[in-house]
Amino acid sequence: MEKRVIKKDALAGIIKNISNDMLVYAPVQDEDNVLFKVLESGMEPLVEYANTKNAPKNFFFPQTETMMKYFRTERGKELSEVVEDAADAVLFGVRPCDARSFVLLDNVFDDPKYKDSYYIARREKTVIVSLACVHPPYTTCFCTSVGGHPMSSEGSDVVLTDLGDVYLVEFMTPKGEKLIEKMGNLEVADEALDAKKQELSDNAEKEIKSHIPANDIKPWLDENFENPFWDTIHRSCLACGTCTYLCPTCHCFDITDEVKGEEGRRIRTWDSCMSWLFTMETSGHNPRTSQKERWRQRLMHKFKYFVDNYGAVACVGCGRCVINCPVNIDIRKIVTDISKL
Amino acid sequence: MQNNPYVPIPVDVEKIITEVTTKDIKTFRFTFVNKEDEENFKYLPGQFGELSIFGKGESPIGIASSPTQPGYIEFTVQKAGVVTSELHSMEEGTRMGIRGPLGNTWPIEYLEGKNIVIVGGGFAFTTLRSLINYMTFEKNRSRFGNITVVYGSREPGLLIYKDELAAWEKRDDINMNVTVDKGDETWTGREGFVPTVCKEVAPSSENAVAVICGPPIMIRFTLPVFFELGFSKENIYTSLEMRMKCGIGKCGRCNVGNKYVCKDGPVFSLAELDTLTKEY
Numbered sequence: 001m002e003k004r005v006i007k008k009d010a011l012a013g014i015i016k017n018i019s020n021d022m023l024v025y026a027p028v029q030d031e032d033n034v035l036f037k038v039l040e041s042g043m044e045p046l047v048e049y050a051n052t053k054n055a056p057k058n059f060f061f062p063q064t065e066t067m068m069k070y071f072r073t074e075r076g077k078e079l080s081e082v083v084e085d086a087a088d089a090v091l092f093g094v095r096p097c098d099a100r101s102f103v104l105l106d107n108v109f110d111d112p113k114y115k116d117s118y119y120i121a122r123r124e125k126t127v128i129v130s131l132a133c134v135h136p137p138y139t140t141c142f143c144t145s146v147g148g149h150p151m152s153s154e155g156s157d158v159v160l161t162d163l164g165d166v167y168l169v170e171f172m173t174p175k176g177e178k179l180i181e182k183m184g185n186l187e188v189a190d191e192a193l194d195a196k197k198q199e200l201s202d203n204a205e206k207e208i209k210s211h212i213p214a215n216d217i218k219p220w221l222d223e224n225f226e227n228p229f230w231d232t233i234h235r236s237c238l239a240c241g242t243c244t245y246l247c248p249t250c251h252c253f254d255i256t257d258e259v260k261g262e263e264g265r266r267i268r269t270w271d272s273c274m275s276w277l278f279t280m281e282t283s284g285h286n287p288r289t290s291q292k293e294r295w296r297q298r299l300m301h302k303f304k305y306f307v308d309n310y311g312a313v314a315c316v317g318c319g320r321c322v323i324n325c326p327v328n329i330d331i332r333k334i335v336t337d338i339s340k341l
Numbered sequence: 342m343q344n345n346p347y348v349p350i351p352v353d354v355e356k357i358i359t360e361v362t363t364k365d366i367k368t369f370r371f372t373f374v375n376k377e378d379e380e381n382f383k384y385l386p387g388q389f390g391e392l393s394i395f396g397k398g399e400s401p402i403g404i405a406s407s408p409t410q411p412g413y414i415e416f417t418v419q420k421a422g423v424v425t426s427e428l429h430s431m432e433e434g435t436r437m438g439i440r441g442p443l444g445n446t447w448p449i450e451y452l453e454g455k456n457i458v459i460v461g462g463g464f465a466f467t468t469l470r471s472l473i474n475y476m477t478f479e480k481n482r483s484r485f486g487n488i489t490v491v492y493g494s495r496e497p498g499l500l501i502y503k504d505e506l507a508a509w510e511k512r513d514d515i516n517m518n519v520t521v522d523k524g525d526e527t528w529t530g531r532e533g534f535v536p537t538v539c540k541e542v543a544p545s546s547e548n549a550v551a552v553i554c555g556p557p558i559m560i561r562f563t564l565p566v567f568f569e570l571g572f573s574k575e576n577i578y579t580s581l582e583m584r585m586k587c588g589i590g591k592c593g594r595c596n597v598g599n600k601y602v603c604k605d606g607p608v609f610s611l612a613e614l615d616t617l618t619k620e621y
Contacts, residue, residue, distance in 0.1 A: 067347055070395040075353070075436035077395035082348055113604075114589040117345040225598075225618045252593030255347070255586045259396045266347075266395065271592070278594055281584045282422035287597075287620050297596075297620075305599040 002171040002180060003189035011160070011167055012044040015092050018182050019043070023089035025059050027052050036093075050137030051095050055248035055320065057105065059091055060122045063245075064269045067118065067255070072262040080263075086121035090179065094130045097143045097316040099155035101248030102128065107310040108251050118268070127175055130156040134200050135207055140319030142210040142332060148316055150204040151197075161197050168193050212332045213339040214303065214313050220338055221304040225296070229341060233334050234295035236327040241272035243321035243329075244298070249314045252278070273297050299334065346589050349393035349438025350378045354431055355413060362498030365420040366464055367429060368405060370413050371439060382442060384408055385449055386471035387580065387608045390441030391588045392416060392424060400424035401585045401603070404442065405467040407474035409481065414439070417467045417501060443588045444607050447472050447552060448578060456486040458544040460563055462535050462555025463494050468580060469554055470502055473509065482514060489544045493520040493535040493559075497528045518542050536562040546571035552578045564611070574611035581607050581621055597621050 006014060018024055019039040026045030028037045033053040039045060069081045102123070109119035133141070133150035143150060153159045157176030161168045168189055171177045180186070244250040254271040258264055271278060274294050280286045288294050306314035315331070322330050352371035360366045373379035384404055391399040400422065406415035420429040431437075447468070457476065461469045469492075476485045490509070494500045500519065510517045520531040520538045531538065535555065544551075551567050553560060560579065567577055583595035583602045590604030598617040600606060609617075 073436070075434065078351065078436060079348065079395070079438075082345060084345075108591055111590070114346050114591070115344065116591060117347075225620075251591065253586070254592070255399065257396050257398050264396045271586075271594070273593065279584050281582075282425075287583065293620065300598075301593075301596075305596065308599040 002177055003193075004169040004171075004180070004183070004186035005163075005166040005189045005193070006160070006169055006183070006186060007166055008162075011047050014183050015039070015047075015090075016042075016044045017184070018090055018092075018179070021182065023087050024092055025056070025089065026092040036091075045092055047093070047131070049093075051098075051318065051320075052093075053246070053320075053324075055101065055246060055318070056091055056094050056098050057101060057248050057251075059089075059126065060102070060119050061105070061109070061251065061253075061270075062268075064267055065118065066265045066267050069263065069265045071264075077264065083265075084117060084121055086118075086125045089122070089126045090129060091126050092129045094128055094156070095133055095137075095318070096130055096150060096152040096154070096156070097141070097148050097318040098248050099128055099130045100143075100148050100152060101155070101316045101318075103155040104249050104306075104310070104312060104314055104316070105251055107312075127157045127179055128155065129158040129160065129176075129179070132159055132161040132201075132204075134162050134204055136204060138319050138323070139209055140322045140332075141208055141317060142212055142214075142319065143317035144205060144208050145210070145212045146214045146313045146315045146317045149201070150208060151201040161200065163193060163196055163200070168197055210317075210319075210332060212335045214315065214335055217335055217338045218304055218307055220341060221300060224341075225300075227341075229338065230292055230296045233299075233329070234291040237274070237291050237295060237329060238327060239274045239276070239291055239294070240326060241274045242324050242326065243331075244272040244274055245270060246320040246324055248316055248318055248320075249302070273301070299331075303335065346440070347587070349391070349399075349440050350382065351375065351436060352414075352439050354433055354435045354437065357431070357433055360417060360501040360503075365429070366417060366499075366501060367420075368415055368417045368501075369428065369431075370406075370415045371437075372413050374436065379412070382414065384414075384442035385446035386475045387447035387468050388442040388444050389468075389588075389607060390414070390416065390439045390443060391585075392418070392428065393438035393440055394424055394427050395438070397427045398424050399440070399586070399588075400428075401443070401582075401588055403468040403471075403580070403607075405470055407471045407478065409475055409478035417464070417470075419464055440588060444603055445605065447608055448550075448610075449475075452476075452550055453484045454486065454548075456545070456547070456549040457488050458549055458551040458567075459488070459490045459492075460535060460539060460551060460553040460555070461490075461492045462559035463499060464501060465554040465556065466492055466501055469552065470505065472552065473515070474505075477509070477512070477515065486548065487516065488514065489516040489518070489542065491518045491520070491535060491538050491542055493522065493533075493538065495522045497521050497525055497530075516542070534562070535559050536566050539563055539566045540569075543570060546573075546576070550576045550578065554580055574615060577611045578608060579611070579614075581609060583621060 109116035356370040
């Protein structure tokens, strides 16, 4: 594996330079929030931040995207263009939890039978550069409970680790190695830095204060689709969908059509299982009649169905849903409560 | 991009048949604009397609024709929402799209060598019609044992595929039992609810599989009849419906437990359904 070092104060400039050549998506300050955004000309990314408010899934699976366009002909409406706009890109500053979310999402969008061309095209053309959590940023971080680690490289093409005075740069994949030349003339990393990284990694793991029995509740979920417990958790839920929109692994979407004059487009937008409309059928029948069923679905999907289908919990422990829920529903508490049943 | 599963295959509406006196159920025959698409559209009875109308949206509908009828595919559609209403207002010759074939099939291999009992109610007879035409196709008929059909609707005017029902009645290799809840002055056939008729026909469960589709109320009263006749849950199949968008197991809305109806279904045995949640 190729390893280099970058001086602390040089990193933002190096990323800015790369953004002159190719699309770079990076954390930037936007009023009170840190958000992943496209680096416009002259912009520098943040390199010191906790985590972004939004998950970076938007980059591969946009909140709204045009899938295809069509136009009116004498015979009806016909396809004019399949819109696939993937370009070579760098996704910089991803936290390890979020980098791991892509590995989970690949299961859905890149399954053996049906390939989601939109997601896959962007994924293949994008180098993911993650910034290890030497100090996990939030008390709500619980990545180690769901198969992750604050300094994990899973899902990353390049991993940056803040060693105090320099960043250790590890090129994990051939795709990541293509960035070496774009980063300028970097010093090769001394092997002694590995030990330092390991020390930081052990410490980072200890700094994770939040632990939940995420892998232990599946046997209960397997047996308790019907249980009085489900009557309790949804009661304060407003069905706002914040948890699903901010979640790095939530992947549900809607497909709709928009027409203007003689032309139109078919678009894909994020959707949410928290909404009653999500499963509402034309006949008026709705299999999930209340917020109880919708909450059960969300929890079951993450901690049972995804495990059944892909062998992993569909949660990376980023804590966004915990931090941003307007009524303080805490998935950590729910999982912990289930483990005591 | 090639093989983008969201891009509909272009088709033309070749023929529209109004099936019922209420005029809200029509069969649409589509032909493929490109020969290559026709050759690649390999399906079996039980599968569905997303009928795709640009500007309106898509609707998942079971394929009503049989692969033994080459050159076209048919869907029988009830006018209900935005897409199906648009479809019902279409004229022959209109160009639109289809995505598919999607989902699994009636368990054709499992059905081979067995006696088949088909039970349908009302409009839920479309993929069963596909199956009947598939099994009775000259080259296929010997692969299956006795075929018994019980098909009913509320009144004579609501029976679909009337010409085919008449043609099947004339064959000596299908036991046809068409019934209506209540006949009218011209009706000379059987009267009675589907579950009652099933009881009267009393197909043997010996080496037999039942394939049942219909409104929930019909299914609820029909299943006990088949249990009484000795059919095991492994030998009763049905097809589920859920709201769908992508049809390929990604958009996340049609799951029943850990299965997606679009990708893992829509066909399930009762034994399989027993292992899933009851959320449909």
